Amino acid sequence: MAKILMKGNEAIAEAAIRAGCEAYFGYPITPQTEILEYMSRQMVELGRTFLQAESELAAINMVYGAACAGSRVMTSTSSQGFSLMQEGISYIVCSEVPAVVINVMRGGPGLGNIQPSQGDYFQMTKGGGHGDYHVIVLAPATLQEAIDLTILAFDLADKYRSVVTIIADGMIGQIMEPVELPEIEPPQRPDQPWALTGAKGRERNIITSLYLGGPNLEEVNLRLQKTLDEIKANEVRYAEHMLEGAEIVVVAYGTAGRIAQTAVKEAREEGIPAGLFRPITMFPFPYARLDEVAKSVEHLLVFELSAGQMLEDVRLATRDRLPIHFYGKMGGVVPSPAEVLTEIEKIASP
Amino acid sequence: MERKAVFANPEALTDDLTHYCPGCTHGIVHRLIAEVIDELEIREITIGIAPVGCAVLAYNYFNLDFAEAAHGRAPAMATGLKRVQPDKVVFTYQGDGDLAAIGTAEIVHAASRGENITAIFINNAIYGMTGGQMAPTTLPGQVTTSTPFGRDVKLAGYPLRVAELIATTSGAAYVVRRMVTKPATIASAKKAIKLAFQAQRAELGFSLVEILSSCPTNWGLSPLEALEWVEESMAAYYPLGDYKVIDEVKSLR
Amino acid sequence: MERPVVVFAGPFGSGKTETAINYALQLAEEGQSVTLVDLDVVTTYLRVREVEERLREKGLKVITPHDLGDIDLPAITPQIWGALGGQNGRVVVDMGGSGPGARSMGQFSSHLKKVGYAMNLVINPYRPFTTTVEGIEKAGREIADSSRLQLTALVSNPHLMGETTLEVIDEGHLVVQEASGRLGLPIAFLCVRADLVQEVAERYGAPILPLNRYLLAPWER
Amino acid sequence: MARGTILIDEDRCKGCELCTTVCPFDLVHIANHFNAKGYRPSTLVDPQGKCTGCTLCARMCPDVAIIVYREGA
Structure with missing residues (x-):
């Protein structure tokens, strides 16, 4: 397989196409617009559905519609747009239809800026919209991983009949790296007897998120929770670097994970026993494995491009049994590995 | 002599009795849509989208594949459904709050794109579901629970004329306003709904049938008085008529 | 190539910015007065404006839409008109990617x-x-149509970032050479990562521009 | 003139009276009794067999409570 040099946004778009994405609906917002632009050419050339919606609200509801028809469907956006999509995501989850949503995060709150950020962690992993739900959240740190996780996202969406998101930040969207694009057979998808394809030769299908009366809605919620339990049992993913003999373990994901990896390597070169634990599924968060890792180390250093959002999950995982340090940058500021190394050094020799 | 049923429940309706108040014209419009679907023999390829509003449970009454949209988003959802299966017939059923307030952007852009779907727009000048508040289509001076002194246009703005607005979009193929107050106006409304679906079948673009409807409960009128109010007051502000009929649709008549 | 204004255009991500920076610096080293113009209104990160201070230190005049800060507004600064007058030495333009x-x-x-x-x-x-x-x-064709300028040469920039090998350069440059013949455009130069220049130098007729990377991902800094 | 009749499904009827104003022979009236839902249903009063099965009453009905029959083919 020949390597090709791709930009993160392009890589995600191309991966979706190869995963058999049949329909894309989106709205331009920096720094993910290249996904929309890539789709506007490639999907049309392949005879698939592409439509630029009038807003993120419309885009997610177009996704909802196409998902009801049983199509493999995706949208992509950045933070502010992701906020607007919360309503639709809540409906899609409750309706139990599969969809993929990419969020290439930028600075917030408010209009913020277009620089890379990880400020949407809470919104993405804790539900985001109204009601009791979570969506699967996959965090790539390299472009190859972005490709692999995008493909996985479609399969997981099908498997659990729910929304699967990619949590990327602007840097992942904008950098370029050599990647390998897998050749994929047409996707093996589960049967979709629930899809709205016209009531021909069968009873009519209804897709709704309206369940009047307490017991009905409770039943749906219990089923959604059961699905979440399955997801928690089956889909936890993470990466570990230099954990062997590590006394200070940095916990970071996405671009921060990438920066931390360089910092950890440099720390090791200085003789500091540092390691990296990088969650790949932010939901389900790798609580158990992180707890296990924490048992044999002295300190954790949580590093995020936010005020400390994943930090709460790290504290939950370890129940504050060991010192948990935090280093975060907000508002689109991206620290260098040297700055993270300084934090590690501070812990090593206070 | 043998006797034969000449008028009965259309196949495209279920046997369920609706939750609508006595005399509410939602029921008439539901039946008209179902009759048209039966006549065009498209029941097995038609997908409906229910709104938020009194018709939120419409999917219980149509014997069709149906989806329930978020408030105002039915045209976007219909767009998604239709784009991935262009051979199906997709329609939205929306009230004035859903279509003309929270979902104004979605309906305008679906029309403007010439999205090949049909919108059935129920205008009863009030928010029924939430208990009789002002709608974008509430008439000047009309008393509602949120305009207790009558709609003061200086304060609350003017009612929105949807058919006229949508008719200005280039993508709209067929945009008309009807009412369902008498057998004759009902027959005319049915013809319009049929033409709207036919236009979609012929891939001519977006179609919208606005139907002036009654809300006896929230208007505080008997069902018969309510129909009189539709004819006298509503039709005066919202004139019945054909607001846009492109030539290709005319030739379907 | 003694024309006063040298524009680097190309599809998204073809390496225009790094090429323009390295080319401008090379001219500056030769003692020429050089202005580097950042005319990229489509790229959001990793633009000339992020390293402009460093470039000024190396003797370049740099014009970027800096006053606007990190906003995605495609605005052109008035200084560009002045620079393109061409009276004050050479001007190197980094143009945004592809047709847009x-x-x-x-x-x-x-x-x-x-x-x-x-x-x-x-x-x-x-x-x-x-x-x-x-x-x-x-x-x-798309770039020439959009910019309403004639292409005068190709710049061959075959690489896979850190995974670039001699084979990668060989195979890639072959494609660009073929395109050069087909389009009737000469190859102005071949870009090669600075540490590979020695090995590549003898293999090709085209002049070589050694590339030092200026725009790095945060974890490479 | 074609002879017909209507069958009003009393349990579907909500007593809205819309059907009562359109009968050309004034044969549809509101009954004095209540149906299971507590509405006074409409009823056909046609001792002389005047109903032609014209369907106007059924076309006004919001609840598809009226089935219309005609004799012969």
Whole structure:
């Protein structure tokens, strides 16, 4: 397989196409617009559905519609747009239809800026919209991983009949790296007897998120929770670097994970026993494995491009049994590995 | 002599009795849509989208594949459904709050794109579901629970004329306003709904049938008085008529 | 290539910015007075403006839409008109990617025709849409149409970032050479990562521009 | 004139009276009794067999409570 040099946004778009994405609906917002632009050419050339919606609200509801028809469907956006999509995501989850949503995060709150950020962690992993739900959240740190996780996202969406998101930040969207694009057979998808394809030769299908009366809605919620339990049992993913003999373990994901990896390597070169634990599924968060890792180390250093959002999950995982340090940058500021190394050094020799 | 049923429940309706108040014209419009679907023999390829509003449970009454949209988003959802299966017939059923307030952007852009779907727009000048508040289509001076002194246009703005607005979009193929107050106006409304679906079948673009409807409960009128109010007051502000009929649709008549 | 204005154009991600920076620095080292113009209104990160201080220290004049800060507003600063007058030495322009990025150049088209310009199409044959001669031809046509400028040469920039090997350069440059023949455009130079220049130098006829990377991902800094 | 009749499904009827104003022979009236839902249903009062099965009453009905029959083919 020949390597090709791709930009993160392009890589995600191309991966979706190869995963058999049949329909894309989106709205331009920096720094993910290249996904929309890539789709506007490639999907049309392949005879698939592409439509630029009038807003993120419309885009997610177009996704909802196409998902009801049983199509493999995706949208992509950045933070502010992701906020607007919360309503639709809540409906899609409750309706139990599969969809993929990419969020290439930028600075917030408010209009913020277009620089890379990880400020949407809470919104993405804790539900985001109204009601009791979570969506699967996959965090790539390299472009190859972005490709692999995008493909996985479609399969997981099908498997659990729910929304699967990619949590990327602007840097992942904008950098370029050599990647390998897998050749994929047409996707093996589960049967979709629930899809709205016209009531021909069968009873009519209804897709709704309206369940009047307490017991009905409770039943749906219990089923959604059961699905979440399955997801928690089956889909936890993470990466570990230099954990062997590590006394200070940095916990970071996405671009921060990438920066931390360089910092950890440099720390090791200085003789500091540092390691990296990088969650790949932010939901389900790798609580158990992180707890296990924490048992044999002295300190954790949580590093995020936010005020400390994943930090709460790290504290939950370890129940504050060991010192948990935090280093975060907000508002689109991206620290260098040297700055993270300084934090590690501070812990090593206070 | 043998006797034969000449008028009965259309196949495209279920046997369920609706939750609508006595005399509410939602029921008439539901039946008209179902009759048209039966006549065009498209029941097995038609997908409906229910709104938020009194018709939120419409999917219980149509014997069709149906989806329930978020408030105002039915045209976007219909767009998604239709784009991935262009051979199906997709329609939205929306009230004035859903279509003309929270979902104004979605309906305008679906029309403007010439999205090949049909919108059935129920205008009863009030928010029924939430208990009789002002709608974008509430008439000047009309008393509602949120305009207790009558709609003061200086304060609350003017009612929105949807058919006229949508008719200005280039993508709209067929945009008309009807009412369902008498057998004759009902027959005319049915013809319009049929033409709207036919236009979609012929891939001519977006179609919208606005139907002036009654809300006896929230208007505080008997069902018969309510129909009189539709004819006298509503039709005066919202004139019945054909607001846009492109030539290709005319030739379907 | 003694024309006063040298433009680097190309599809998204073909390496225009790094090429323009390295080329401008090379001219500056030769003792020429050089202004580097950041005319990229489409790229959001990793732009000239992020390293402009460093470049000034190395003796370049740099014009960027800096006053606007990190906002995605495609605005052109008035200084660009002054620079493109060409009276103050050489001007190197980093143009935005593909057709949309090239469009902003259109407004300077008639002006540039008067002062004289070189328009280099930077090609990396490892980018998705320029792996073939047909793809390169299409990209070139789109950029020429959008910018309303004539392409005068190709710049061959075959690489896979850190994974670039001699084979990668060989195979990629071959595609660009073929495109050069097909389009009737000379290859102005071949870009090669500085540490590989020695090994590559003897293999090709085209002049070589050694590339030092200025725009790095945060974890490479 | 064609002879017909209507069958009103009393349990579907909500007593809205819309059907009562359109009968050309004034044969549809509101009954004095209540149906299971507590509405006074409409009822056909046609001792002389005047109903032609014209369907106007059924076309006004919001609840598809009226089935219309005609004799012969």
